[in-house]
Amino acid sequence: MHYKWQFDVVKYRKYAFSFSIAITILGILFLMIFGLNYGVDFKAGTSLDITAAQSIDKAKAEQIFHDAGYEATVTLGGDNNTRATTRLDRVLNTDEINTIINQFKQAYGDNIVHEENTVDPGIARELGLKAIYAVALSSIGIIIYVSIRFEWRFAISAVIALLHDAFIVISLFSILRLEVNLTFIAAILTIIGYSLNDTIVTFDRIRENMRFSKTKTFEDLSKLVNDSIWQTMTRSINTVFTVFIATILLLIMGSESIKLFSLAMTFGLISGVYSSTFIAAQLWLLLKRNSLKRASAAPVKN
Numbered sequence: 001m002h003y004k005w006q007f008d009v010v011k012y013r014k015y016a017f018s019f020s021i022a023i024t025i026l027g028i029l030f031l032m033i034f035g036l037n038y039g040v041d042f043k044a045g046t047s048l049d050i051t052a053a054q055s056i057d058k059a060k061a062e063q064i065f066h067d068a069g070y071e072a073t074v075t076l077g078g079d080n081n082t083r084a085t086t087r088l089d090r091v092l093n094t095d096e097i098n099t100i101i102n103q104f105k106q107a108y109g110d111n112i113v114h115e116e117n118t119v120d121p122g123i124a125r126e127l128g129l130k131a132i133y134a135v136a137l138s139s140i141g142i143i144i145y146v147s148i149r150f151e152w153r154f155a156i157s158a159v160i161a162l163l164h165d166a167f168i169v170i171s172l173f174s175i176l177r178l179e180v181n182l183t184f185i186a187a188i189l190t191i192i193g194y195s196l197n198d199t200i201v202t203f204d205r206i207r208e209n210m211r212f213s214k215t216k217t218f219e220d221l222s223k224l225v226n227d228s229i230w231q232t233m234t235r236s237i238n239t240v241f242t243v244f245i246a247t248i249l250l251l252i253m254g255s256e257s258i259k260l261f262s263l264a265m266t267f268g269l270i271s272g273v274y275s276s277t278f279i280a281a282q283l284w285l286l287l288k289r290n291s292l293k294r295a296s297a298a299p300v301k302n
Contacts, residue, residue, distance in 0.1 A: 009229050009277060010222040010285065016278035020164060027171025036174050039087060039181030046092040047117040051083045052108040064103045091118055131185045138192055153287040154203050158196065161280035165195045168271040169264050183261040191268030198236050198276040205232050218289050225285050229277055240273045
């Protein structure tokens with residue numbers, strides 16, 4: 001599809017790089033100062049979901065926890081706010097949980113159903129390490145795959161773009177103080193997959209156009225990259241927009257347990273379509289420019 005309003009993407013690469021660097025620095029500062037708001041999956045504690053037959057008042061529920069000796073922030077959910085969810089930094093034993101449940105029964109009747117999830121310190125550390133391993137191994141696999149299918153310049157550019165997308169989402173969760181749990185890790189890995197798919201499509205078109213072009217100068221290479229981006233723009237927009245609609249609907253209409261997953265996916269999709277256009281392709285262009293310079297500087301053999 002030919003866009004009448006298309007612009008020279010390559011021309012604005014320095015602005016894109018500056019924007020990404022600024023976001024990265026801001027994210028690093030927030031992570032160093034505030035860190036991440038880890039959920040119970042990555043630190044020792046107990047998660048409680050309490051469901052009543054009637055609507056639960058948030059202030060009253062938090063007062064029940066306060067009276068039991070815990071400072072808790074309660075999130076309401078379910079039909080007519082009949083479910084109260086909280087995360088406690090302490091591992092509660094059976095007696096402590098029963099004390100809280102009995103208080104809720106006194107306030108909202110005997111028809112109380114509860115679900116508890118407890119993570120001890122050892123499991124929390126293990127989950128954290130496995131999450132890091134999952135992201136690291138996926139990045140290594142991507143480097144190997146893209147290097148075999150394309151070349152090392154494509155591989156390096158793709159991985160930097162993917163790490164850029166993951167870090168953008170991590171930074172936003174740190175800045176907004178959103179909870180990081182196992183669904184967040186699932187969202188990061190899913191974002192990497194979607195971003196890689198979009199990047200590979202653009203790279204595939206660049207490689208195809210390289211076969212039928214005679215790029216001798218950086219200007220020729222820039223035009224090829226810009227044309228390749230716009231030739232795949234329709235597919236990228238359609239793919240991202242379709243998934244974007246699904247994530248927005250899940251964010252608005254989904255249950256409380258998947259809202260953070262949907263929010264992370266929303267952030268990641270926006271970052272992914274941006275990085276495949278303004279980061280990955282532009283990084284490859286800069287790496288390829290160095291090879292053109294070496295080729296032009298090489299002495300001509302008689």
